[in-house]
Amino acid sequence: MARIAVIGAGMGALAAAARLAVAGHRVTVYERTGTYGGALRRFERDGFSFDTGPGLLPLPAVWRDLFVKTGKEPLERCVELVQVDPSSRHLFADGTEAVLPNASRAGVVGALDEALGPGAGQRWGDFLVRAREAWDRTRRPLLEEPLWPDWRVLAEREPYPAVPHKRLLRTRRAGTLAEIGAWELRDARLAALLESHALAHGLDPRTAPASAAVLPYMEHAFGTWYVRGGLRELARAVYERCLARRVEFRFDTEVTAVREKDGRAAGVELADGAVDEAEFVVAGVAPGVLDRLTAGTAVRGADDVPARPGAASRLAVLLALRGARPEGAAHRTVVHAPDREAELDALFGGTGAAVRPTVTVLRPDDPALIPDADHEAAVLTATVPAGTSGSEAWADQLIAAAGRAVPGLRDRLLWHEVRTPADVAEVTGAAGGAVPAPALAAAGGRLLRPANGTRTGGLFTVGGWSHPGGGLPHAGMSGALVAGLIVEGPEFRGSQ
Template sequence: MARIAVIGAGMGAMAAAARLAVAGHRVAVYERTETYGGAVRRFERDGFAFDTGPGLLPLPAVYRDLFVKTGKEPLESVVELVQVDPSSRHLFADGTEVSLPNASRAGVVAALDEALGAGAGDRWGDFLVRAREAWDRTRRPLLEEPLWPNWSVLADREPYPSVPHKKLLRTRRAGLLTEIGAWELRDPRLAALLDGYALAYGLDPSTAPASAAVLPYMEHAFGTWYVRGGMRELARAVYERCVARRVEFHFGAEVTGVVEKDGRAAGLELGDGSVAEAEFVVAGVAPEVLDRCVRGTAIRGDGGVPPRRGLPSRLTVLLALRGGRPEGVAHKTVVHAEDRERELGLLFGSSPGLDARPTLTVLRPDDVRSVPDADHEAVTLTTTVPAFADSGQPESEVFADHADQLITTAERAVPNLRERLLWHEVRTPAHIAETTGAAGGAVPPPALAAAEGRLLHPANSTGLPGLFTVGGWSHPGGGLPHAGMSGALVAGLIVEGPDFRGSQ
């Protein structure tokens, strides 16, 4: 039985802690803030409650597996999972709209044909078939196994089986997400639909590899789910599972350093001057935080995948509305940008800025626990923004002005929105940075193959024996399912050692 110290109480860190405790280890978690969950937080005011991190759960099987492997009590016994149907409603720049059924290829094809014209559904359906092939080729090495030492094989090989596109005397194959939209989907609205999945994770569709096709495939194949009471309920359930397995939690405990002894990690230095000894250290923190904790040691060996830097952030606007949620409205609506090229230029160009009419996600949960009574509604707006918005104005002013523009955009999805608005709260990149420690409030995307390895994340093992990394900033990247998978990988590497070949 080893002593294991975990830095941070994010979802990946807690997933690892629960699995390690069940394996018989003594696990202690040290969290800088006063609560658990990392970016999975809840804001409450006047009887309204909002998720300030992820609002929906794809691939719930990851957390079902966690609960099965850490005890006899299944996930559904501690949280109420609700399948969202339709999975999403889309409002396009030209005024057309479509609602996509949850986890139904035939239903999606029929809905797209009816809304966008004959043939649109078949093109999207054929794309999903190819996306499934990309998923099958990458699922195991990218999600269920530790990052390969020869990770460059994943970086060089494009798993998406693009179809030949002939123009003049040349035959081309899509290697980028935008090329799939232009050459295979051949409809600006379908292209916007595809791009929206990348943008939601802070990825530039014009540079994201075709392998990013797995992002819409995940939603199509495994459905979109909501946790009654909000995603914070999922964090609570994982925390309580850890406590039930005798994981110790120390809140308000800032880690200032990783203790090294005889060339390996041997514990943690804490802000109060004390030392927590351990045989293994698991770090569930952003790269900048880990760099400060591990001084003078190159924890990423030569030839390893470097940490991701300079990623975008998110802006979230929480709306308290008078008047109940109308019957039958979609839980999730995506309002697509009026000018996609302008949006991408402002997000990912050399001079980052804020688009007044960006791609906007509107969440309207049907949940009595999010409102004071049936005569009110809680709505959340989310958009991807640069991690740093340098306009000469204070960040609070910049994002306050932008939030007002987002409310105007959201009126397309929520009629009479301004007339119903009681108050709104803005959660900026600074809030994310304060919660997670990530520079600029950056949010890590999932790992993807190809693109010369630009979209991979560092391995969970490090150049310092005994030190492992977990969560969105390490393999297999960001997002709730990926965080849970990283916990399984780290637990396997510690319990089974370097010969561990992945989750079963």
């Protein structure tokens, strides 16, 4: 039985802690803030309750597996999972609208044909078939296995089977998500639908590899889910599972250094000067924080995937509304930007201007979030550059865009709260509030994350800034991978 120090109480760190405790280790989690869950936080005011991080749960099987492996009580006994149907409503720039059912290829094909014209649904359906090939080729190495030592194979090989496209007497294949939209989907609205999945993860579809097709495929294949009471309830359930497995938590406790002895991690040093010894240290922190904790020790080598910082963050506007939620209102509506190129230039071109962005409107049908049936709680989110200031200007743009999804929105508005990149930075420690994207193949390795093991023996990294990248499913798998590497050693090859 080893003593294990876990730095941070984000979802990946909690997943690792629970699995390691079940394996018989003594696990202590050190969290510099006063609570658990990383970005899965909650804001409450006047009887209203809001998720301030992710609001929907993709691929819940990852978390079901955690609960199966760490105790007899399954996930569904700890939280109430609801499949969101319709999966999403899309309001496009030209005024057309599409409502897409959850996890139904035939239903989506029919809905897109009806909304966008004959043939649109078939093109999207054919795209999903190709996206499945990319998923099948990358699922294990990018989600279920430790990062390959020869990770450059993943960096160089594009797994998406792009359709040959003749252009100016040349045959080309789509290498980016934007090229898939232009050459294979051949409809600006389908392209916007495709690109919105990349944008939600802070990726520029003009440079995101074609393998990013797995993002909409995951939603299509495994559905979109909501946790009653908000996704903070998932964090609570995982935290309580850790407590049940006798994980010790020390909140409001900042780790200032990882102690090293004879080339191995030997414990952690705390802000008050205390030193806690440990045989293993698991760091669930952003790259800049890890560098500070290991000052003078090169835990990444020249042959490792570079720990590239994220470039995008998230802005959320929390709306308290008078009046009941209309019956039949979609849980999620995506209001697409009127000018996609202007939006992408503002987000990724360095201008940072508060243009009219793509806005996701979440309107859960959940009595736990409101003071009574005569009110509604809604959350607006948009991708913004990391370090964005002038949040009220951005917030006004989000509210204006959301008016298309919620008629009479401004008249119904009681008050609103804004959660900025600075708030994300405060919670996660990531510079500028950057949010890591999921690991993706190709693109020269730009979207791969460093391996969970480091060049310092006994020191591992977990969470969105290490393999397999950002997102709730990836966080859960990150915890599983780290636990496997510690319990089984370097021969561990992932879940079977």
